[in-house]
Amino acid sequence: MSSIVVKDLTLTYGSVNVLNKLNIDVAEGEFIVLLGPSGCGKSTLLNCIAGLLDITDGQIFIKDKNVTWEEPKDRGIGMVFQSYALYPQMSVRGNLSFGLKNAGLPKPEIETRIARAAKILQIEPLLDRKPAALSGGQRQRVAIARALVRDVDVFLFDEPLSNLDAKLRSELRVEIKRLHQNLENTMVYVTHDQIEALTLADRIAVMRGGIIQQLADPKTIYNKPANLFVAGFIGSPAMTMLKGRIEPGGDVPVFRSGDAAVPLAGYDGHAPAPGREVILGVRPEHVTVRPAGVGAHAARVDLDEPMGSDSLVWLTFAGQPLSARAAADHGWRHGDAVGLDFDVSKASIFDQASEQRL
Amino acid sequence: MADPSTLAAAVAADTAIEAHAHAGPRGARPRLAFSRRNVFLYGTLIVVALYYLLPLYIMVVTSLKGMPEIRMGNIFAPPVEITFEPWVKAWATACTGLNCDGLSRGFWNSVRITVPSVVLSIAIASVNGYALSNWRFRGSETFFTILIFGAFIPYQVMLYPVVIILREIGLYGTLWGLIVVHTIFGMPILTLLFRNYFASIPEELFKAARVDGAGFWGIYFKIMLPMALPIFVVAIILQVTGIWNDFLFGVVYTRPDTYPMTVQLNNIVNSVQGVKEYNVNMAATILTGLVPLAIYFISGKLFVRGIAAGAVKG
Numbered sequence: 001m002s003s004i005v006v007k008d009l010t011l012t013y014g015s016v017n018v019l020n021k022l023n024i025d026v027a028e029g030e031f032i033v034l035l036g037p038s039g040c041g042k043s044t045l046l047n048c049i050a051g052l053l054d055i056t057d058g059q060i061f062i063k064d065k066n067v068t069w070e071e072p073k074d075r076g077i078g079m080v081f082q083s084y085a086l087y088p089q090m091s092v093r094g095n096l097s098f099g100l101k102n103a104g105l106p107k108p109e110i111e112t113r114i115a116r117a118a119k120i121l122q123i124e125p126l127l128d129r130k131p132a133a134l135s136g137g138q139r140q141r142v143a144i145a146r147a148l149v150r151d152v153d154v155f156l157f158d159e160p161l162s163n164l165d166a167k168l169r170s171e172l173r174v175e176i177k178r179l180h181q182n183l184e185n186t187m188v189y190v191t192h193d194q195i196e197a198l199t200l201a202d203r204i205a206v207m208r209g210g211i212i213q214q215l216a217d218p219k220t221i222y223n224k225p226a227n228l229f230v231a232g233f234i235g236s237p238a239m240t241m242l243k244g245r246i247e248p249g250g251d252v253p254v255f256r257s258g259d260a261a262v263p264l265a266g267y268d269g270h271a272p273a274p275g276r277e278v279i280l281g282v283r284p285e286h287v288t289v290r291p292a293g294v295g296a297h298a299a300r301v302d303l304d305e306p307m308g309s310d311s312l313v314w315l316t317f318a319g320q321p322l323s324a325r326a327a328a329d330h331g332w333r334h335g336d337a338v339g340l341d342f343d344v345s346k347a348s349i350f351d352q353a354s355e356q357r358l
Numbered sequence: 359m360a361d362p363s364t365l366a367a368a369v370a371a372d373t374a375i376e377a378h379a380h381a382g383p384r385g386a387r388p389r390l391a392f393s394r395r396n397v398f399l400y401g402t403l404i405v406v407a408l409y410y411l412l413p414l415y416i417m418v419v420t421s422l423k424g425m426p427e428i429r430m431g432n433i434f435a436p437p438v439e440i441t442f443e444p445w446v447k448a449w450a451t452a453c454t455g456l457n458c459d460g461l462s463r464g465f466w467n468s469v470r471i472t473v474p475s476v477v478l479s480i481a482i483a484s485v486n487g488y489a490l491s492n493w494r495f496r497g498s499e500t501f502f503t504i505l506i507f508g509a510f511i512p513y514q515v516m517l518y519p520v521v522i523i524l525r526e527i528g529l530y531g532t533l534w535g536l537i538v539v540h541t542i543f544g545m546p547i548l549t550l551l552f553r554n555y556f557a558s559i560p561e562e563l564f565k566a567a568r569v570d571g572a573g574f575w576g577i578y579f580k581i582m583l584p585m586a587l588p589i590f591v592v593a594i595i596l597q598v599t600g601i602w603n604d605f606l607f608g609v610v611y612t613r614p615d616t617y618p619m620t621v622q623l624n625n626i627v628n629s630v631q632g633v634k635e636y637n638v639n640m641a642a643t644i645l646t647g648l649v650p651l652a653i654y655f656i657s658g659k660l661f662v663r664g665i666a667a668g669a670v671k672g
Contacts, residue, residue: 052565073571085562089584098580099570146566158562 002064003028003154003186009048009058011041011210018044019210021058029184033197036207037233042190043158045207049188050156051075063153073102075154078147082159084139086131092142093127096149117148120179137168144179157189161196173199194234198222206230223346224268228355231281231348237312239281240322243352248274255280255349260297260318266345270358277352286343287324289313289332295339301332315340421445421640428636444637448645452638454625455614461642463615464622468602468649470533471618475540476597480590483545487552488578492564502553509546517610524611531613539611540601548593555589556582591657599650619646 004026011019018041026032034042047053049060051072059068067075086095093114100110118124121141131139140160147155160176161169177200180187191197197204198218205215206229214226225231231239244257246264253271255262255278262280264271272278288295299322303314311330315322317340324340332338349358390396416433421444423437450460457463489495490502520539521530529535559582567577608618617625623646627639 047565050565050569052568071571072565072569077569079566079569081562081566083560083562085560085566087563087567087581098567098572102571102576146570150570 001028002026003030003062004049004188005059005061005064006045006049007059007061009045009060010056011044011048011053012056017210019048022210022212024205024212024215026186026188029186031180031187031189031200031202033201033204034188034190034207035194035197035204035233036192038192040207041210042192042207044210046156046158046188046190049154050077050079073099076152077154077156078150078152079156080140080143080147080158080160082162084131084136084143084163086139086142086146088131091128091130092123092134095131095142096127096146099146099150113149113151117145120148120182121145121175136164137172140164140172144176153185155185155187157187157191159190159192162191162193169196176200194236198234206233224357225281225348226357228279228281228350231350231357235283237284237323237325239283239348240287241350242280242282242318242320242322244278244280244318246272246274246276246278257320258318262297262342262344264344264349267347267349268345269349272349272351272358278358279350279352281348281350282322282342283346284312284323284325286346287322288341288343289315289324289326289330290339290341292337292339295341297340297342299338299340301334301336301338303334304330304332417640417644421637421644423637425633425635425637444635444641445645447635448626448638448642452626452642454617454622454629457615461619461622461626461645464617464619465645467533467612467616467622468619471536471540471608472598472601475537475544475601476594478537479541479544479548479597480593482541483548483593484552484583484586484590485578486545486549487554488556488582489574490549490553491556492561492577492582493574502549505546505549507546509550513543513606517606521610530611531616533612533616536607536611536616536618539607540604543607544597544600548597551589551593551596552586555586559585595653595657598653602649 002025004024006022006024009019009022010017022041022045024032024045034045036042044053048055049062051067051070055068059066061067062075062077072079086092087098090098096114096117097110100113105113114127115124118127121144123138123141123145126134126138126142131142134142140163143160157176161172164172173196176189180200189196189200198221201218203215203217204221206213206221208229214221214230216224216226221230221234225234225239228241232241242255242257244255247254247256247261249261249263252263252265252267253274255264257280289299292298297317299315299317301313302316302321305312305314306328309328311326311328313324313326313330313332315324315338322340326332350356351358419436420428420433422440422442424439424441424443427438448460449462451458452460486505490498524530524535524539529538563581564577567581572580602618603620604618605620605624608621609624612618612621623642626642
């Protein structure tokens with residue numbers, strides 16, 4: 001059963017098309033992450049699902065009910081905002097009970113729900129404090145609890161962790177994942193942080209310019225990006241893009257760039273026809289740096305970025321920059337000649353003109 | 359265990375710090391009490407303060423003197439014999455036209471004008487501002503522009519048309535007529551004030567309240583109003599001061615028995631028969647100005663805070 005169905009959603013501000021005929025289908029209990037750079041329409045889409053923005057065209061169904069014209073409160077959603085959006089003059093308890101009081105729930109019911117949400121998010125000792133007396137992490141917990149007490153099927157998160165520092169962010173990330181595991185609600189989560197997307201999502205929708213570029217599970221998104229944009233956006237450090245063309249080889253076609261030739265044996269996709277101008281995308285961890293003369297290709301070391309657990313080595317390969325992950329104690333320095341091996345089965349080839357993966 | 363060579367380096371660094379320890383200045387930089395900066399700063403402040411306080415001083419001193427003492431001409435001299443009779447006379451027995459009950463009549467008229475005008479104008483303007491910043495509707499920007507345009511039209515242009523309007527709806531010469539006029543003329547600036555303040559409140563708060571099922575009035579009373587206290591104080595100060603000090607509307611739209619305090623003060627001070635009683639005039643003037651002064655002293659801090667809060671985002 002589908003939990004949320006968005007059908008042909010279009011939103012225009014004046015002459016600007018923010019969302020254009022967008023379709024997405026979220027399954028019951030699924031964790032969907034909307035990922036993209038700022039201005040890609042991901043928050044707009046979330047606000048449309050919440051009913052906080054009036055749409056221009058299309059339909060929205062939540063739990064098989066057409067909610068296109070419904071008020072936010074009647075859609076069966078709970079929402080968590082980036083800036084927490086807690087009511088500053090109310091205590092935590094007041095914040096949690098505000099929506100329930102508006103819905104006219106009986107007092108004992110409100111009490112039970114608050115107690116339950118507070119227990120799940122461990123904010124019981126904070127119930128009588130004002131938001132101003134809470135830390136950022138505590139505030140976001142309260143904001144999540146406020147969505148929780150509404151006892152809804154669908155949770156909407158609008159960049160909930162963006163205002164927190166790195167340490168708290170990773171803590172709360174785990175907590176949100178655990179929450180999803182326990183509650184098994186449908187969650188739609190907007191972020192521009194790819195780590196959040198990859199760690200949390202059942203499926204990721206990568207968006208750009210109001211269009212979903214790829215909707216797939218994190219593994220597919222990472223290993224088989226649908227196009228150049230997705231490939232460049234996902235992955236840190238980023239995928240290296242090598243320009244070149246396909247030439248006929250012995251048994252398999254060969255990717256040629258300058259004087260370097262990479263045989264495309266074992267490529268996971270459509271091996272393109274010879275003569276095509278393409279881009280070879282390789283993730284740093286799929287490039288192995290070897291001593292000079294050992295690897296299949298030759299390159300020169302440009303720069304070394306130690307990252308603690310490992311090291312990112314920038315190389316010049318066939319006149320183009322290429323990054324590779326290496327052991328932290330590799331010992332190569334600027335100017336050293338080294339050898340290289342590619343894992344072609346994990347690489348991606350994109351058409352230069354259409355930017356689509358082949 | 360530390361490597362001996364790094365240990366040696368650390369010791370070397372210590373001695374290098376040691377060598378610099380006693381040389382030159384240390385701690386906070388000394389500040390001269392009579393630096394050129396301070397002299398200019400405080401000098402200017404004192405001169406400006408004197409400039410504004412001197413007239414007030416003369417008013418207070420004169421109002422506490424008897425007429426013979428005033429006639430001697432030393433206006434800066436403190437009173438030899440302090441008398442409160444001018445104050446009593448100004449308040450209770452000074453004559454304007456046929457009425458000889460002093461400023462007290464005007465005072466109560468002004469109260470009866472100011473309180474409803476302030477409450478009414480602020481209540482309407484705050485809802486206006488809230489709607490204009492949070493519930494954008496088709497044409498809301500145009501509506502706002504027209505409203506603000508009203509702030510730039512000189513009042514004098516509209517005096518006579520308003521007289522006709524008030525006459526037609528039967529409010530001319532009544533206190534309620536004047537209250538309506540004050541409410542309308544306060545609307546542009548107050549709406550601007552509230553709209554900008556509400557625009558500075560994060561939009562997500564408003565969205566959260568909508569998800570929580572609060573409606574137009576629910577969000578206004580439970581979320582926005584409690585957050586807007588500073589700007590309400592600013593609006594109250596602006597309105598109380600403006601309406602209390604108003605002379606033009608008061609003299610045009612009311613009748614002698616409903617004259618506000620300012621008009622009555624003018625009539626006392628400018629009466630041409632008999633002796634000019636400077637002490638009574640001074641006392642009457644101070645009495646009239648007391649209300650805005652008191653408001654300012656009570657809420658000055660809030661005023662500045664509210665102005666600053668509203669000014670951040672527009």
